[in-house]
Amino acid sequence: MSFSLSALRHLDRRWIFLAIGLLVVVPLLTGFHIAPVLPGARARGFYDVIQKLPAGSTVLLAGDYDPGTIAENYPMHLAVARQLMARNIKIIGVELYPGGPPLADRVLHIAGEEYKKRESYDYVNLGYKSGNEVVMSQMGSSIPRTFPADRRGIPVGRIPVMKGIENFGQIALLVSISAGFPGTKEWVQQIVSRYHVPMVAGVTAVSAPEYYPYLQAGQLQGLLGGMAGAAEYEVLVKAPGLATRGMDAQSLAHIFIALMIILGNLAALPQRTPGAKK
Amino acid sequence: MKREIPLIISMASGIFVLVGFFVPHPAIRAIYDDIQQWVIIVVAFTYVLGMANLMRINVEQIQRRSKDWVYKLALVVSLLATMAVGFSEGTHYLDDGTKFSWIYNTFYSAMSATMFSLLAFFIASAAFRAFRVRTVEALLLALAAFILMLGRVPIGSVIHPYLPVAADWLMEIPQNAAKRGILMGAALGVMATGFRVILGIERTYGSEGGGG
Numbered sequence: 189m190s191f192s193l194s195a196l197r198h199l200d201r202r203w204i205f206l207a208i209g210l211l212v213v214v215p216l217l218t219g220f221h222i223a224p225v226l227p228g229a230r231a232r233g234f235y236d237v238i239q240k241l242p243a244g245s246t247v248l249l250a251g252d253y254d255p256g257t258i259a260e261n262y263p264m265h266l267a268v269a270r271q272l273m274a275r276n277i278k279i280i281g282v283e284l285y286p287g288g289p290p291l292a293d294r295v296l297h298i299a300g301e302e303y304k305k306r307e308s309y310d311y312v313n314l315g316y317k318s319g320n321e322v323v324m325s326q327m328g329s330s331i332p333r334t335f336p337a338d339r340r341g342i343p344v345g346r347i348p349v350m351k352g353i354e355n356f357g358q359i360a361l362l363v364s365i366s367a368g369f370p371g372t373k374e375w376v377q378q379i380v381s382r383y384h385v386p387m388v389a390g391v392t393a394v395s396a397p398e399y400y401p402y403l404q405a406g407q408l409q410g411l412l413g414g415m416a417g418a419a420e421y422e423v424l425v426k427a428p429g430l431a432t433r434g435m436d437a438q439s440l441a442h443i444f445i446a447l448m449i450i451l452g453n454l455a456a457l458p459q460r461t462p463g464a465k466k
Numbered sequence: 467m468k469r470e471i472p473l474i475i476s477m478a479s480g481i482f483v484l485v486g487f488f489v490p491h492p493a494i495r496a497i498y499d500d501i502q503q504w505v506i507i508v509v510a511f512t513y514v515l516g517m518a519n520l521m522r523i524n525v526e527q528i529q530r531r532s533k534d535w536v537y538k539l540a541l542v543v544s545l546l547a548t549m550a551v552g553f554s555e556g557t558h559y560l561d562d563g564t565k566f567s568w569i570y571n572t573f574y575s576a577m578s579a580t581m582f583s584l585l586a587f588f589i590a591s592a593a594f595r596a597f598r599v600r601t602v603e604a605l606l607l608a609l610a611a612f613i614l615m616l617g618r619v620p621i622g623s624v625i626h627p628y629l630p631v632a633a634d635w636l637m638e639i640p641q642n643a644a645k646r647g648i649l650m651g652a653a654l655g656v657m658a659t660g661f662r663v664i665l666g667i668e669r670t671y672g673s674e675g676g677g678g
Contacts, residue, residue: 199594201591201594208587222624223620224620226620229634255575256581259582290567290570290571323506325502326499329495330499333503340557341558382487401642401649414618438619439619439620439621441590442616442618443621445589445593446615446616449597449608452595452597452598
Protein backbone atom coordinates (compact mmCIF):
# COMPACT_ATOMS: atom_id res chain seq x y z
CA MET A 189 0.00 0.00 0.00
CA SER A 190 2.79 2.42 0.96
CA PHE A 191 4.55 1.58 -2.31
CA SER A 192 1.35 2.34 -4.27
CA LEU A 193 0.84 5.63 -2.46
CA SER A 194 4.45 6.55 -3.09
CA ALA A 195 4.00 5.76 -6.79
CA LEU A 196 0.85 7.91 -6.82
CA ARG A 197 2.66 10.81 -5.16
CA HIS A 198 5.27 10.78 -7.91
CA LEU A 199 2.87 10.12 -10.77
CA ASP A 200 4.00 11.97 -13.88
CA ARG A 201 1.09 14.12 -15.04
CA ARG A 202 1.73 13.08 -18.63
CA TRP A 203 0.13 9.71 -17.75
CA ILE A 204 -2.99 11.63 -16.73
CA PHE A 205 -2.93 13.53 -20.03
CA LEU A 206 -2.55 10.26 -21.96
CA ALA A 207 -5.41 8.60 -20.06
CA ILE A 208 -7.87 11.47 -20.52
CA GLY A 209 -6.88 11.74 -24.19
CA LEU A 210 -7.58 8.04 -24.78
CA LEU A 211 -10.84 8.11 -22.80
CA VAL A 212 -12.12 10.94 -25.01
CA VAL A 213 -10.77 9.81 -28.38
CA VAL A 214 -11.52 6.05 -28.27
CA PRO A 215 -15.35 6.34 -27.80
CA LEU A 216 -15.52 9.06 -30.47
CA LEU A 217 -13.58 6.98 -33.01
CA THR A 218 -14.99 3.53 -32.25
CA GLY A 219 -18.64 4.38 -31.53
CA PHE A 220 -18.21 2.57 -28.18
CA HIS A 221 -21.55 2.96 -26.38
CA ILE A 222 -22.16 3.03 -22.63
CA ALA A 223 -25.64 4.33 -21.85
CA PRO A 224 -28.61 5.84 -23.70
CA VAL A 225 -29.21 9.60 -23.58
CA LEU A 226 -32.45 10.37 -21.73
CA PRO A 227 -33.96 13.84 -22.38
CA GLY A 228 -34.51 15.91 -19.24
CA ALA A 229 -37.19 18.49 -18.41
CA ARG A 230 -35.17 21.51 -19.57
CA ALA A 231 -34.39 20.05 -23.01
CA ARG A 232 -38.01 18.89 -23.31
CA GLY A 233 -39.17 22.45 -22.47
CA PHE A 234 -36.92 23.81 -25.24
CA TYR A 235 -38.29 21.26 -27.73
CA ASP A 236 -41.95 21.75 -26.75
CA VAL A 237 -41.82 25.54 -27.15
CA ILE A 238 -40.71 25.14 -30.77
CA GLN A 239 -43.22 22.35 -31.43
CA LYS A 240 -46.04 24.67 -30.34
CA LEU A 241 -45.06 27.49 -32.74
CA PRO A 242 -47.46 27.89 -35.67
CA ALA A 243 -46.02 26.95 -39.07
CA GLY A 244 -44.99 30.02 -41.08
CA SER A 245 -44.04 32.08 -38.02
CA THR A 246 -40.62 33.73 -37.79
CA VAL A 247 -37.91 32.95 -35.25
CA LEU A 248 -34.76 34.95 -34.48
CA LEU A 249 -31.88 32.51 -34.15
CA ALA A 250 -28.89 34.16 -32.44
CA GLY A 251 -25.66 32.17 -32.88
CA ASP A 252 -23.47 33.97 -30.37
CA TYR A 253 -20.41 31.72 -30.26
CA ASP A 254 -17.24 31.02 -32.19
CA PRO A 255 -15.11 27.93 -32.88
CA GLY A 256 -13.80 27.92 -29.29
CA THR A 257 -17.06 26.34 -28.06
CA ILE A 258 -17.97 24.51 -31.25
CA ALA A 259 -18.17 21.12 -29.45
CA GLU A 260 -21.03 22.32 -27.26
CA ASN A 261 -22.82 25.04 -29.24
CA TYR A 262 -22.64 23.75 -32.82
CA PRO A 263 -24.64 20.50 -32.28
CA MET A 264 -27.47 22.37 -30.53
CA HIS A 265 -27.42 25.10 -33.20
CA LEU A 266 -27.74 22.52 -35.98
CA ALA A 267 -30.44 20.57 -34.14
CA VAL A 268 -32.56 23.68 -33.53
CA ALA A 269 -32.24 24.74 -37.18
CA ARG A 270 -33.44 21.24 -38.16
CA GLN A 271 -36.46 21.36 -35.84
CA LEU A 272 -37.42 24.87 -37.03
CA MET A 273 -37.15 23.95 -40.70
CA ALA A 274 -38.99 20.66 -40.18
CA ARG A 275 -41.86 22.71 -38.76
CA ASN A 276 -41.78 25.20 -41.68
CA ILE A 277 -40.77 28.07 -39.43
CA LYS A 278 -38.82 30.95 -40.98
CA ILE A 279 -35.40 31.73 -39.52
CA ILE A 280 -33.58 35.05 -39.20
CA GLY A 281 -30.01 34.43 -38.06
CA VAL A 282 -27.83 37.02 -36.32
CA GLU A 283 -24.44 36.75 -34.63
CA LEU A 284 -22.77 39.02 -32.07
CA TYR A 285 -19.44 37.15 -32.10
CA PRO A 286 -17.10 38.11 -34.97
CA GLY A 287 -16.19 34.43 -35.50
CA GLY A 288 -19.83 33.30 -35.56
CA PRO A 289 -21.18 33.97 -39.09
CA PRO A 290 -19.41 31.09 -40.92
CA LEU A 291 -20.74 28.61 -38.33
CA ALA A 292 -24.27 30.00 -38.60
CA ASP A 293 -24.03 29.83 -42.41
CA ARG A 294 -22.91 26.21 -42.22
CA VAL A 295 -25.77 25.29 -39.86
CA LEU A 296 -28.43 27.02 -41.99
CA HIS A 297 -27.11 25.59 -45.25
CA ILE A 298 -26.90 22.01 -43.90
CA ALA A 299 -30.42 22.12 -42.43
CA GLY A 300 -31.70 24.05 -45.48
CA GLU A 301 -30.47 21.35 -47.87
CA GLU A 302 -31.94 18.57 -45.72
CA TYR A 303 -35.39 20.18 -45.58
CA LYS A 304 -35.31 21.72 -49.09
CA LYS A 305 -35.45 25.31 -47.80
CA ARG A 306 -34.30 28.27 -49.86
CA GLU A 307 -32.01 31.01 -48.57
CA SER A 308 -33.72 34.44 -48.51
CA TYR A 309 -37.17 32.82 -48.78
CA ASP A 310 -37.19 30.46 -45.79
CA TYR A 311 -34.13 31.63 -43.91
CA VAL A 312 -31.56 34.40 -43.89
CA ASN A 313 -28.34 35.09 -42.03
CA LEU A 314 -28.02 38.80 -41.25
CA GLY A 315 -24.48 38.21 -39.98
CA TYR A 316 -22.35 39.97 -37.42
CA LYS A 317 -22.69 43.45 -35.98
CA SER A 318 -20.38 44.96 -33.36
CA GLY A 319 -21.89 46.70 -30.33
CA ASN A 320 -22.99 43.83 -28.07
CA GLU A 321 -26.14 44.70 -26.03
CA VAL A 322 -26.63 47.94 -27.96
CA VAL A 323 -27.23 45.90 -31.12
CA MET A 324 -29.89 43.88 -29.29
CA SER A 325 -31.54 47.01 -27.93
CA GLN A 326 -31.42 48.66 -31.36
CA MET A 327 -33.08 45.60 -32.88
CA GLY A 328 -35.94 46.20 -30.46
CA SER A 329 -36.55 49.51 -32.24
CA SER A 330 -35.90 48.31 -35.78
CA ILE A 331 -34.30 45.14 -37.11
CA PRO A 332 -33.91 46.46 -40.71
CA ARG A 333 -32.26 49.65 -39.41
CA THR A 334 -29.82 47.63 -37.30
CA PHE A 335 -29.08 45.17 -40.11
CA PRO A 336 -29.72 47.05 -43.40
CA ALA A 337 -28.30 44.12 -45.41
CA ASP A 338 -27.76 40.40 -44.90
CA ARG A 339 -24.35 38.75 -44.71
CA ARG A 340 -24.10 38.55 -48.49
CA GLY A 341 -24.72 42.28 -48.81
CA ILE A 342 -28.31 41.97 -50.11
CA PRO A 343 -30.50 44.82 -48.73
CA VAL A 344 -33.12 43.44 -46.32
CA GLY A 345 -35.86 45.18 -48.33
CA ARG A 346 -35.16 42.72 -51.15
CA ILE A 347 -35.18 39.61 -48.93
CA PRO A 348 -38.63 37.90 -48.92
CA VAL A 349 -38.20 36.32 -45.46
CA MET A 350 -37.66 39.82 -44.00
CA LYS A 351 -40.90 41.16 -45.50
CA GLY A 352 -43.07 42.65 -42.75
CA ILE A 353 -40.37 42.22 -40.10
CA GLU A 354 -39.82 45.52 -38.32
CA ASN A 355 -39.00 44.60 -34.72
CA PHE A 356 -39.67 41.92 -32.09
CA GLY A 357 -43.41 42.38 -32.50
CA GLN A 358 -43.18 40.07 -35.52
CA ILE A 359 -40.84 37.52 -33.91
CA ALA A 360 -42.58 34.45 -32.45
CA LEU A 361 -39.56 33.17 -30.54
CA LEU A 362 -36.00 34.17 -29.74
CA VAL A 363 -33.53 31.28 -29.73
CA SER A 364 -30.14 32.11 -28.25
CA ILE A 365 -27.21 29.75 -28.80
CA SER A 366 -24.63 31.34 -26.58
CA ALA A 367 -21.05 30.92 -25.39
CA GLY A 368 -21.07 33.81 -22.90
CA PHE A 369 -20.95 37.56 -23.37
CA PRO A 370 -22.79 38.93 -25.30
CA GLY A 371 -25.39 36.19 -25.27
CA THR A 372 -28.34 34.70 -23.44
CA LYS A 373 -28.19 36.92 -20.34
CA GLU A 374 -28.05 40.08 -22.44
CA TRP A 375 -30.91 38.92 -24.70
CA VAL A 376 -33.04 38.35 -21.58
CA GLN A 377 -32.17 41.75 -20.15
CA GLN A 378 -32.53 43.76 -23.36
CA ILE A 379 -35.34 41.96 -25.20
CA VAL A 380 -37.34 39.53 -23.03
CA SER A 381 -37.77 41.95 -20.14
CA ARG A 382 -38.85 44.80 -22.45
CA TYR A 383 -40.73 43.20 -25.31
CA HIS A 384 -41.88 39.97 -23.61
CA VAL A 385 -40.75 37.79 -26.51
CA PRO A 386 -40.71 34.07 -25.59
CA MET A 387 -37.15 32.81 -25.44
CA VAL A 388 -35.21 29.54 -25.20
CA ALA A 389 -31.44 29.18 -24.90
CA GLY A 390 -28.65 26.71 -25.58
CA VAL A 391 -25.50 27.52 -23.63
CA THR A 392 -22.12 26.07 -22.66
CA ALA A 393 -22.07 23.78 -19.62
CA VAL A 394 -19.80 26.10 -17.67
CA SER A 395 -22.20 29.04 -18.04
CA ALA A 396 -25.48 27.09 -17.63
CA PRO A 397 -25.83 27.64 -13.84
CA GLU A 398 -26.01 31.38 -14.49
CA TYR A 399 -29.27 30.97 -16.40
CA TYR A 400 -31.21 28.83 -13.91
CA PRO A 401 -32.74 31.89 -12.17
CA TYR A 402 -34.05 33.13 -15.55
CA LEU A 403 -35.45 29.67 -16.27
CA GLN A 404 -37.17 29.47 -12.89
CA ALA A 405 -38.60 32.98 -13.35
CA GLY A 406 -40.10 31.97 -16.71
CA GLN A 407 -37.96 34.44 -18.69
CA LEU A 408 -36.42 31.40 -20.38
CA GLN A 409 -38.80 28.65 -21.41
CA GLY A 410 -36.19 26.02 -22.13
CA LEU A 411 -32.47 25.58 -21.57
CA LEU A 412 -29.87 23.29 -23.13
CA GLY A 413 -26.75 23.11 -20.98
CA GLY A 414 -23.54 22.04 -22.71
CA MET A 415 -23.01 18.93 -24.75
CA ALA A 416 -25.32 16.92 -22.47
CA GLY A 417 -28.20 19.33 -23.18
CA ALA A 418 -27.40 19.24 -26.90
CA ALA A 419 -27.41 15.41 -26.87
CA GLU A 420 -30.81 15.31 -25.09
CA TYR A 421 -32.19 17.72 -27.67
CA GLU A 422 -30.74 15.71 -30.58
CA VAL A 423 -32.62 12.69 -29.22
CA LEU A 424 -35.85 14.71 -29.08
CA VAL A 425 -35.52 15.96 -32.66
CA LYS A 426 -34.64 12.41 -33.71
CA ALA A 427 -31.34 13.46 -35.26
CA PRO A 428 -28.53 11.99 -33.13
CA GLY A 429 -25.30 13.72 -34.08
CA LEU A 430 -22.04 15.00 -32.68
CA ALA A 431 -23.35 15.65 -29.16
CA THR A 432 -24.94 12.20 -28.77
CA ARG A 433 -21.68 10.59 -29.93
CA GLY A 434 -19.72 12.77 -27.53
CA MET A 435 -21.72 11.75 -24.45
CA ASP A 436 -19.93 8.42 -24.03
CA ALA A 437 -16.57 10.21 -24.13
CA GLN A 438 -17.88 12.76 -21.64
CA SER A 439 -19.21 10.01 -19.34
CA LEU A 440 -15.79 8.32 -19.23
CA ALA A 441 -13.98 11.66 -18.76
CA HIS A 442 -16.22 12.58 -15.81
CA ILE A 443 -15.65 9.20 -14.14
CA PHE A 444 -11.90 9.60 -14.67
CA ILE A 445 -11.87 13.10 -13.13
CA ALA A 446 -13.84 11.82 -10.09
CA LEU A 447 -11.31 9.00 -9.78
CA MET A 448 -8.45 11.51 -10.00
CA ILE A 449 -9.91 13.49 -7.08
CA ILE A 450 -10.06 10.31 -4.96
CA LEU A 451 -6.55 9.17 -5.94
CA GLY A 452 -5.12 12.65 -5.42
CA ASN A 453 -6.47 12.71 -1.87
CA LEU A 454 -5.19 9.20 -1.16
CA ALA A 455 -1.76 10.28 -2.36
CA ALA A 456 -1.90 13.28 -0.05
CA LEU A 457 -2.52 11.14 3.08
CA PRO A 458 0.18 11.77 5.72
CA GLN A 459 3.21 9.56 5.15
CA ARG A 460 4.21 7.11 7.89
CA THR A 461 7.93 6.83 8.35
CA PRO A 462 9.18 3.36 9.42
CA GLY A 463 9.88 3.19 13.17
CA ALA A 464 7.86 6.27 13.98
CA LYS A 465 5.69 6.12 17.12
CA LYS A 466 1.98 5.66 16.60
CA MET B 467 -12.90 71.92 -20.62
CA LYS B 468 -10.89 68.78 -21.29
CA ARG B 469 -12.45 67.39 -18.13
CA GLU B 470 -15.95 68.86 -18.35
CA ILE B 471 -16.89 67.99 -21.95
CA PRO B 472 -16.55 64.18 -21.56
CA LEU B 473 -18.50 64.46 -18.29
CA ILE B 474 -21.35 66.37 -19.95
CA ILE B 475 -21.45 63.90 -22.90
CA SER B 476 -21.54 60.93 -20.49
CA MET B 477 -24.25 62.46 -18.32
CA ALA B 478 -26.46 63.43 -21.27
CA SER B 479 -26.04 60.04 -23.00
CA GLY B 480 -26.61 58.13 -19.76
CA ILE B 481 -29.78 60.05 -18.92
CA PHE B 482 -31.23 59.65 -22.43
CA VAL B 483 -30.46 55.92 -22.58
CA LEU B 484 -31.93 55.38 -19.11
CA VAL B 485 -35.10 57.37 -19.87
CA GLY B 486 -35.38 55.85 -23.36
CA PHE B 487 -35.33 52.35 -21.89
CA PHE B 488 -38.53 53.01 -19.95
CA VAL B 489 -40.32 55.74 -21.97
CA PRO B 490 -41.46 54.74 -25.48
CA HIS B 491 -42.45 58.32 -26.49
CA PRO B 492 -41.44 58.89 -30.17
CA ALA B 493 -39.40 62.04 -29.40
CA ILE B 494 -37.31 60.31 -26.74
CA ARG B 495 -37.20 57.11 -28.75
CA ALA B 496 -35.70 58.93 -31.77
CA ILE B 497 -32.82 60.35 -29.71
CA TYR B 498 -32.39 57.02 -27.93
CA ASP B 499 -32.12 55.21 -31.28
CA ASP B 500 -29.62 57.76 -32.60
CA ILE B 501 -27.41 57.37 -29.53
CA GLN B 502 -27.48 53.61 -29.97
CA GLN B 503 -26.50 53.91 -33.62
CA TRP B 504 -23.56 56.11 -32.59
CA VAL B 505 -22.50 53.51 -30.03
CA ILE B 506 -22.52 50.77 -32.70
CA ILE B 507 -20.33 52.96 -34.96
CA VAL B 508 -17.96 53.91 -32.12
CA VAL B 509 -17.60 50.25 -31.05
CA ALA B 510 -16.71 49.33 -34.65
CA PHE B 511 -13.96 51.98 -34.57
CA THR B 512 -12.55 50.55 -31.34
CA TYR B 513 -11.60 47.42 -33.32
CA VAL B 514 -9.42 49.59 -35.58
CA LEU B 515 -7.98 51.35 -32.53
CA GLY B 516 -7.33 48.01 -30.83
CA MET B 517 -5.54 46.69 -33.90
CA ALA B 518 -3.40 49.85 -34.19
CA ASN B 519 -2.42 49.53 -30.53
CA LEU B 520 -1.62 45.84 -30.94
CA MET B 521 0.62 46.64 -33.92
CA ARG B 522 2.38 49.52 -32.15
CA ILE B 523 3.24 47.46 -29.05
CA ASN B 524 4.30 44.33 -30.91
CA VAL B 525 6.30 46.02 -33.66
CA GLU B 526 8.18 47.99 -30.98
CA GLN B 527 9.07 44.79 -29.13
CA ILE B 528 10.13 43.05 -32.34
CA GLN B 529 12.45 45.96 -33.16
CA ARG B 530 14.01 45.74 -29.67
CA ARG B 531 14.31 41.92 -29.98
CA SER B 532 12.69 41.63 -26.56
CA LYS B 533 11.76 38.26 -24.96
CA ASP B 534 9.65 35.98 -27.22
CA TRP B 535 9.90 38.45 -30.11
CA VAL B 536 9.52 35.59 -32.61
CA TYR B 537 5.96 34.92 -31.36
CA LYS B 538 5.13 38.61 -31.68
CA LEU B 539 6.46 38.52 -35.24
CA ALA B 540 4.19 35.53 -35.96
CA LEU B 541 1.25 37.51 -34.58
CA VAL B 542 1.96 40.59 -36.72
CA VAL B 543 2.60 38.57 -39.90
CA SER B 544 -0.60 36.51 -39.35
CA LEU B 545 -2.64 39.64 -38.71
CA LEU B 546 -1.38 41.43 -41.81
CA ALA B 547 -1.66 38.33 -44.03
CA THR B 548 -5.25 37.63 -42.89
CA MET B 549 -6.23 41.25 -43.46
CA ALA B 550 -4.61 41.32 -46.89
CA VAL B 551 -6.43 38.14 -47.95
CA GLY B 552 -9.73 39.45 -46.53
CA PHE B 553 -9.48 42.81 -48.32
CA SER B 554 -8.43 41.19 -51.60
CA GLU B 555 -11.57 39.01 -51.57
CA GLY B 556 -14.01 41.87 -50.96
CA THR B 557 -17.41 41.54 -49.31
CA HIS B 558 -17.66 37.80 -50.09
CA TYR B 559 -14.49 37.00 -48.14
CA LEU B 560 -16.28 34.41 -45.94
CA ASP B 561 -18.01 32.51 -48.76
CA ASP B 562 -17.20 28.83 -49.25
CA GLY B 563 -14.01 28.25 -51.20
CA THR B 564 -12.39 31.63 -50.52
CA LYS B 565 -8.85 31.87 -49.17
CA PHE B 566 -10.16 33.71 -46.10
CA SER B 567 -12.59 30.89 -45.37
CA TRP B 568 -9.67 28.44 -45.71
CA ILE B 569 -7.74 30.46 -43.11
CA TYR B 570 -10.82 30.50 -40.88
CA ASN B 571 -11.38 26.72 -41.09
CA THR B 572 -7.77 25.60 -41.09
CA PHE B 573 -6.19 27.93 -38.53
CA TYR B 574 -8.70 29.99 -36.55
CA SER B 575 -11.32 27.29 -36.06
CA ALA B 576 -8.83 24.53 -35.22
CA MET B 577 -6.74 26.67 -32.88
CA SER B 578 -9.76 28.09 -31.00
CA ALA B 579 -11.21 24.59 -30.47
CA THR B 580 -7.78 23.34 -29.36
CA MET B 581 -7.48 26.03 -26.70
CA PHE B 582 -10.84 25.04 -25.22
CA SER B 583 -10.09 21.31 -25.50
CA LEU B 584 -6.91 21.70 -23.44
CA LEU B 585 -9.18 22.34 -20.46
CA ALA B 586 -9.99 18.61 -20.25
CA PHE B 587 -6.31 17.79 -19.71
CA PHE B 588 -5.71 20.55 -17.19
CA ILE B 589 -8.90 19.81 -15.23
CA ALA B 590 -7.94 16.12 -14.95
CA SER B 591 -4.43 17.03 -13.80
CA ALA B 592 -5.70 19.70 -11.38
CA ALA B 593 -8.26 17.24 -9.94
CA PHE B 594 -5.38 14.93 -9.04
CA ARG B 595 -2.89 17.50 -7.81
CA ALA B 596 -4.93 20.32 -6.27
CA PHE B 597 -8.40 19.18 -5.11
CA ARG B 598 -7.66 18.33 -1.46
CA VAL B 599 -10.46 17.42 0.97
CA ARG B 600 -9.09 18.90 4.19
CA THR B 601 -12.17 20.66 5.62
CA VAL B 602 -15.91 20.02 5.90
CA GLU B 603 -16.54 22.69 3.23
CA ALA B 604 -14.10 20.98 0.86
CA LEU B 605 -15.85 17.66 1.53
CA LEU B 606 -19.23 19.19 0.66
CA LEU B 607 -17.72 20.65 -2.50
CA ALA B 608 -16.26 17.27 -3.46
CA LEU B 609 -19.58 15.49 -2.85
CA ALA B 610 -21.47 18.06 -4.92
CA ALA B 611 -18.85 17.71 -7.68
CA PHE B 612 -19.20 13.89 -7.72
CA ILE B 613 -23.00 14.04 -7.86
CA LEU B 614 -23.01 16.66 -10.62
CA MET B 615 -20.24 15.12 -12.71
CA LEU B 616 -21.89 11.71 -12.68
CA GLY B 617 -25.51 12.83 -12.60
CA ARG B 618 -25.22 15.07 -15.67
CA VAL B 619 -24.00 12.35 -18.04
CA PRO B 620 -25.88 9.24 -19.27
CA ILE B 621 -23.74 6.88 -17.21
CA GLY B 622 -25.10 8.52 -14.04
CA SER B 623 -28.48 6.81 -14.37
CA VAL B 624 -26.71 3.48 -14.94
CA ILE B 625 -24.68 3.88 -11.71
CA HIS B 626 -27.79 4.83 -9.70
CA PRO B 627 -31.19 6.08 -10.93
CA TYR B 628 -31.26 8.70 -8.15
CA LEU B 629 -28.00 10.40 -9.30
CA PRO B 630 -29.59 12.57 -12.07
CA VAL B 631 -32.41 13.53 -9.67
CA ALA B 632 -29.89 14.57 -7.00
CA ALA B 633 -27.88 16.51 -9.61
CA ASP B 634 -31.03 18.37 -10.71
CA TRP B 635 -31.93 19.16 -7.09
CA LEU B 636 -28.44 20.57 -6.47
CA MET B 637 -28.67 22.78 -9.55
CA GLU B 638 -32.24 23.96 -9.01
CA ILE B 639 -32.27 24.61 -5.26
CA PRO B 640 -28.92 25.37 -3.54
CA GLN B 641 -27.09 26.50 -6.71
CA ASN B 642 -30.03 28.60 -7.88
CA ALA B 643 -30.42 30.29 -4.49
CA ALA B 644 -26.73 31.22 -4.39
CA LYS B 645 -26.71 32.35 -8.01
CA ARG B 646 -29.81 34.50 -7.49
CA GLY B 647 -28.13 36.22 -4.54
CA ILE B 648 -24.97 36.87 -6.56
CA LEU B 649 -27.01 38.21 -9.50
CA MET B 650 -28.97 40.58 -7.27
CA GLY B 651 -25.81 41.83 -5.59
CA ALA B 652 -24.11 42.35 -8.94
CA ALA B 653 -27.20 44.14 -10.34
CA LEU B 654 -27.23 46.55 -7.39
CA GLY B 655 -23.52 47.18 -7.95
CA VAL B 656 -24.10 47.87 -11.65
CA MET B 657 -26.94 50.28 -10.81
CA ALA B 658 -24.76 52.11 -8.29
CA THR B 659 -21.87 52.36 -10.78
CA GLY B 660 -24.27 53.54 -13.50
CA PHE B 661 -25.57 56.33 -11.29
CA ARG B 662 -22.00 57.29 -10.33
CA VAL B 663 -21.09 57.59 -14.04
CA ILE B 664 -24.25 59.56 -14.88
CA LEU B 665 -23.74 61.94 -11.96
CA GLY B 666 -20.07 62.43 -12.80
CA ILE B 667 -18.72 60.86 -9.59
CA GLU B 668 -17.09 57.93 -11.41
CA ARG B 669 -14.56 59.33 -13.89
CA THR B 670 -12.25 56.44 -14.75
CA TYR B 671 -13.02 57.03 -18.44
CA GLY B 672 -11.75 60.62 -18.21
CA SER B 673 -8.41 61.93 -19.44
CA GLU B 674 -6.81 61.72 -15.99
CA GLY B 675 -7.40 57.95 -15.72
CA GLY B 676 -7.51 56.26 -12.37
CA GLY B 677 -10.71 58.05 -11.36
CA GLY B 678 -11.35 61.02 -9.14
